[in-house]
Amino acid sequence: MLNAQSLKIIDKAVAKYPPDQKQSAVMAALAVAQDEKGWLSPEVMDFVASYLDMPPVAVYEVATFYGMYNLSPVGKYKLCLCTNLPCALSGAVEAAEHLKKKLGVDFNETTADGRFTLKEGECFGACGDAPVMLVNNKRMESFMTPESLDKLLAELK
Amino acid sequence: MSAMLKLEVDGREVEVPPGSTVMDAATQLGIFVPHFCYHKKLSIAANCRMCLVHVEKAPKPLPACATPATEGMKVWTQSAQAKQAQNGVMELLLINHPLDCPICDQGGECQLQDIAVGYGASESRYTEPKRVVMHKSMGALISAEEMTRCIHCTRCVRFGQEIAGVMELGMIGRGEHSEIVAFVGKSVDSELSGNMIDICPVGALTSKPFRYSARTWELSRRKSVAPHDSLGSNLIVQSKGSTVMRVVPLENEDLNECWISDRDRFSYEGLNAPDRLTQPMIRQGGTLKEVDWQTALEHAAKLLSDVRDQHGAAALGLLASPQSTLEELHLAQQLMRGLGSENIDFRLRQRDFSADGKRSGIPWLGMKVADIGRLDRVLIIGSYLRKDHPLLANRFRQAAKRNQEVNLVHVASDDPLIKLKTKLVVAPSDLPAALSRIVAAVAELKKLPRPAGITNLAIDEPSRAIAGSLVSGGSTAIFLGSTAEQHPEAARLHALAQEIALLCGAKVGFFGTAANSVGGYLANCVPGGAKGLNARAMLEAPRKAYVLLNLEPELDCHDPAAAMRAVKSADCVVALSSFRTRATEYAQVLLPVAPFTETSGSFVNTEGIRQSFNAVVKPLGEARPAWKVLRVLANNLGIPGFDFDSSESVRDVACRTADIPARLDNGISGIDLATAAGANQPASNALERIADVPIYFADAIVRRAESLQQTKDSREPRATMSPATAAKLGLSSGDSVRVRQGDGEAVVVLNLDEELPQNCVRLATAHPACSGLGPMFGEVSVERAG
Missing domain, CATH: 1.10.10 (Arc Repressor Mutant, subunit A)
Known part of the structure; x- marks a missing residue:
């Protein structure tokens, strides 16, 4: 196996x-x-x-x-955005909207090209860097403003 | 033992042993603390929070079930703080619980409903949408159609892990998304699974067969005793009108604790089976016709006395099922003896009767059931423990978690779900030799001489391990299971077990194969005199007439083929049965008798406890209690001594409780321990059969229990062999194979099992698909079918 x-x-x-x-x-x-x-x-x-x-x-x-385990197939990049309170107060809501618009998918969905899966995460313990996002469970991204998100998405092609 | 702890609950003083909880202290005082997840037989989870109580000097309320009692502690279960906490928890539990009590099967016997009356508000403050949980499929016995009702107490999960020994349910997800599920695509297959229905405090897990068929308050309840295995579990049988609707456990800490097996719980469906025999029938001109009782009984009496007059009394034989009551067995043997015949037996699946006359008493468990837990070393010989004795298996399972070392020598590799010290799987023909090696190993360790007959034996590693375990204990017992009792060398196995016991100071016990395994002996339902034939001899040298009590020869006997040949060739068969069995093909008289729920009677369980019960409902149709039928039949035959007016008077003649202990003794003498080389070994190219009795085919009632018949344990039997044996025959897993034994054959699917001994084929008996085959052990051949 x-x-x-x-x-x-x-x-x-x-x-x-x-x-x-x-x-x-x-x-x-x-x-x-x-x-x-x-x-x-x-x-x-x-x-x-x-x-x-x-x-x-x-x-x-x-x-x-645990949210990090995938119980169904995911895209090449799994983007897990924290939406708990500190992140939400610091722009996670806006970041989520931006991501959804940009990728054309909602939470728990995968883009048609199979590249991105968007997920909602619980607190990653880095509230000082809010809003935070986890890429493929292992890479932590801080201060997810729309600009930095765009930069990240361009990098993850 | 350290000193008792003194504490105060609700202003009352109580003393509890160290290690007790506040809940234990309250229970001891008879103070009820509301709870859901707490269960006295399960581990503490403390996740429902319903049992919060007020403890002096504690800043917050504490859960009574998980708070250790301490010296001088002061607890209030009803103070303002406790009440507020309990009411708060209740409100939270009800937030997502549907208000569907009127359509819920648990309504009226629901812990949540009851406790909500005492601790809930009359109206909910919650206005948001409730959570919905999808229904689950858990198999034929447990309904999980309304999992929205679950309050996540995890009793069912802990029951599986701790009591059943197999974790089949789990709680997935987290927080509000938690759900109770079985693993993807799996059902709940434990033989104890029905207890999850009882311990579920809400209507999430309900009984599938009982579902929507009655309300709890419509049912009348009677105590009864389980008629299947030798434990004699105490039951509460619930009925509506003249129909048994449901069976639940009656708590008896000495026997079944608060559990019952699924066989005891769901077999009642067989009582309402469509093939119940409800009218006496006699054969006239080759066809059966329904007649009244008087005609049938007079006909039976005439046929039996005709055979006796023409062929002598020795041409008559009685075969009685060990699931019959003590009273029935007593009267049946008395009737046969009154006719002058000593051909009487109830040990239908036994093969070797050479111990008759050499036993010191009636074989029994050798101790109280409750004492099993106090043993620290155990050897179990030849037992499908989980399937034959689901709750005895649980006793060993619990004890093995403490300090009991359980060693198993068996002919099949089935996992007993008990932590085993040593497991040895040998071919049936090798079982006596395997025990001899253990005798030798124990003698060597004890530096004692080997008993006569145990010579020239090389001691192998497993025997040494088992011997080492047995001699190291303070309280040891050797148990013989069904396979050991049904084995062609049963007497030798018994004698060898006794040798092991003598050498290491252990007790010997028999698990017993059926509800009345001990009772049959007490009722003297065994052959007498020098010429009395036992169950095997009666079938191998067919009689002219048989009286059959509650049995289906093709399913209940050791050698179904021989049994069917015998009854079919007889001039006269009088069958007392609750069902339209295949006796309709060969019997001259069919007498409808009442099953255990429709008659009063007694079972004597394997520890020698006589348990009597009354009828729960009226007999179906024209069926009558068998003790009455036998009484009238004897009267018609003019046999004296049948003037009984109640089953109690029969019972007291059959055996008095006070007399039982003196008659129980597992001693045996005069058996040659030496196994002749090659004895029982099948010819070099033949295969040896290993037959088990599938749990839901063990007796006539359970064979007809529809829901049990849909479980995994009731699948069509398969032939199982080791991969090497299969390879030798050019067969592979999944092949359709023809198993031949004597003149009979069965076509089944082949399974492979690496742990099965070489040159053996395991194929169940007691199943209609295998009823054409011969003895449970012995030579068979296997070839590819079609």
């Missing part, structure tokens, strides 16, 4: 915990699986469950709890 490279990273995560608590590595394993597959299909979650000796539904619980 997953390639050797991914399994190697998962094994490293598993090794951090006692042998009878393999399931502690579930978040790491899901992140690795998602990096390889792009999203977490039921088959992938089932595989992670059997790999870590845990019930599939327990993996499903974790995968649905």
Whole structure:
């Protein structure tokens, strides 16, 4: 199901915990699986469950709890804009409007060319930089004014 | 043990052991603290917040279920602060809960409804739209059509994780988006799943078969006892008019705690099956016709006495189902003995009767069910534990989480969902040898001589591991399951288990195969004298006449093919049955008798407790309690000693409670422990059969329970073998194969199972698809079909 490279990273995560608590590595394993597959299909979650000796539904619980796991296919770039209160007060509403107009999609939708998926995120813990946006779960962008958004989108072609 | 803690709840003093919670203290005082997620048998979640109470010196109200009791603590469950907190939680819980009580199946027996009356406001202040949660599919037993009603207490999730041993439901999402689901595309398949319906405090999980068929307040309730496995779970059977509508557990901490298995819960559907026999029938001129009771009973009496007069009393035989009541078994054997025959048996799926006359007493559990939890080392021999004894399995499951080491030696690899210390899977023919090796290993560890017959055996690693576990304990027991009782060398397995027990100071116990496994012996429903034939002999040397009590020979006997040959060749078969079984093909007289809900009676469970119950509803149609039918039949035959006017008087003659303990004894003597080399080994190219009794085909009632028949456990049986064995035969998974045994055959789909022993085929018995086959163990051949 997953390639050797991914399994190697998962094994490293598993090794951090006692042998009878393999399931502690579930978040790491899901992140690795998602990096390889792009999203977490039921088959992938089932595989992670059997790999870590845990019930599939327990993996499903974790995968649905955290917003960074994709339970359906996403575009090449997943843009996750924080809309919690500090960001909202500092221009996230405007940023959201700008993004939706520019990309022609609403939240939880993917552009027709498959390039961008727009998501609404919860607080990323960087309110001083509000509004903030996460690109593909790993790259944090600060002060998302319409201008900086345009610059970013141009870069992410 | 440290000192008890003294605290005060609502101004009353109470003492609790350390580790108790405020909820425990309140419960001990009989003070009710409202709650939803708290359940005494489940772990503490403290997520519903309904049990908030006022604790002295605590700045905020605390959840009673999760707050440890401490010395000198002062708690108020009804103070202004507590009340305000509880009312606040109630308001929040009701925000998203639909106001659909009038159309909700839980209405009238709903914890949320009840508690809302006491703690809710009369009107909601919430005007925004309510949340909607899509319905879920969870299989044939649990309805999850209205998940909007769920309050996310997670009792069902914890039940799966902790009691059923398999987490089938989970709570996905977060916060307001939380939902209870099964994993994508999965159903809930646990054999204990129905308990989730009971513990759901709202109408989110409801009983699918019962749904919309009655209101709780329309039902009358009677206590009863489960007629399936040997535990004797206590039931509350609920009926409307003359129909049983639902079965729920009656709490009995010593036996079923507050649970029952799905078989006990949903089998009632079989009682209302369309093929219930409701009118006596006799065969005249080759065809069956319905007659009145008097005609039928006189006809039966005449046929039986004709056979006796022509062929002698030894030409008569009685086969009784171990699901029959104590009273029925007693009267049936008395009737047969009154006719002069000692061919009497209730042990229909047993193969080896060589222990008869060598046992010290009646085989039983060897201890109280509740004592299972106190054992620290256990060896279980030959048991599909989860499917044969769902709630005994739970006892081991809970104990194994503490300090019990459970070792399993079995012929199949089914996961008991118990944390096992050692699991050893061997071919049925190798089971005695496997036990012999354990005997040898235990003797070696104990530095004791090997018992006679256990010589020249190489001890292998698993035996050493099991022996090491058994000798290291303080309280050890060896249990023999259904497979061990049905095994062709059952007596030797019993004797070997006894040797292991003697060497390591353990007890021996039998799980028992059916509701009245012990009761059948007490009722003396076993062959007597030197010439009495047992269940096997009676079928292998067919009799001229049979009396069949509550059984379907092609499904209930060890060797269905032989059983059918025997009953079909008999001159006279008198079948007492609740259903129109295949006896309609061969019986001369069919007598409709009442199932357990329509008659009074008793079952003696595997720990030797006699439990009596009364009829819940009137017998259907012309059906009558079998004890009355047998009484009249005996009167017609002129057999004395049948002047009973109640089932209680039969019961007290059959066995008095006080006499039971003295008759229970698992000792055995005079069995040769040595297995002759190659005994039971099938010819080199033949395959060996491993047969299980599927949980929902074990007896006549459950076979007819429609919803249980739709579960995963009731799928068409498959032939299962190891990949190596399949490869040798050129077969692969999914192939349609023909399994031949004797003259019979079955065409089934092939499955592969890596853990199954080599050269074995597992194929269920007790299923109509396999009823043409022979014994549960023995040689079979398998080939590709078509």
